[in-house]
Amino acid sequence: MASIEQLISDVELRIYGGKPSDDAEIEREQIRFWLETINKALVTDYINKTNEIPSDLIRKIDCLVVHKETTDCDGCNSSQYIELPKNSDGTTLDILSLRSDGGIVDLKKGNSPIYRLSSPSQIRINNNLRFANNNAYYYRVDNKIYLFNGIYPSYCKLSLFVATVDTTDKKDNEQFPTVDALMATILDEATRIGMNELKGKQDIQNDGTDN
Secondary structure: OOEHHHHHHHHHHHHHOOOOOOOOOOOHHHHHHHHHHHHHHHHHHHHHHHOOOOHHHEEEEEEEEOEEEEOOOOOOOEEEEEEOOEOOOOOEOOEOOOHHHOOEEEEEEOOEEOEEOOOOOHHHHHHOOOOOOOOOEEEEEOOEEEEEOOOOOOOOEEEEEEEEOOOOOOOOOOEOOOOHHHHHHHHHHHHHHHHHHHOOOOOOOOOOOOO
């Protein structure tokens, strides 16, 4: 699989018909953004169709802190939750939007699984099932994962497994997270966008000015 740097260079060569001049109109960061956006859409569609998440697209995040949330009604109700992990720039890690919230692959407390609820009301059904009432569950609301039916002391830390192609914290020389079968389509689409951006005009004179 190619690095981010290699893919950016490949798209540049395609757009400019060779090595870009010193006054190339399209920034490399812009090409990287196109690659990331196209990749996310194609990978999401691929996984939803195949019902299989490639293992190298699953990321494990450890030591997620359990928080307590209290409502405004005199503290009569409280909930425990973890927040989705963040990138180094403070943005929330972009988790793939898969069917049934499948971008959350697994959640564990130590070696013990915490099971996904299809809806918060399902906890009532599960608690009435034989052998199920001791299980812990979670339900995601936006960037929070709410925890049910478990014991989570203040020092508790959870491990989360997610499906993501987020490259925010990846350097250009690191591997581009995708599915190999999609690579040609990703490059073709990024090239098409780049060519449209230039509106068919290519500056082939390396003179430091735009033609």
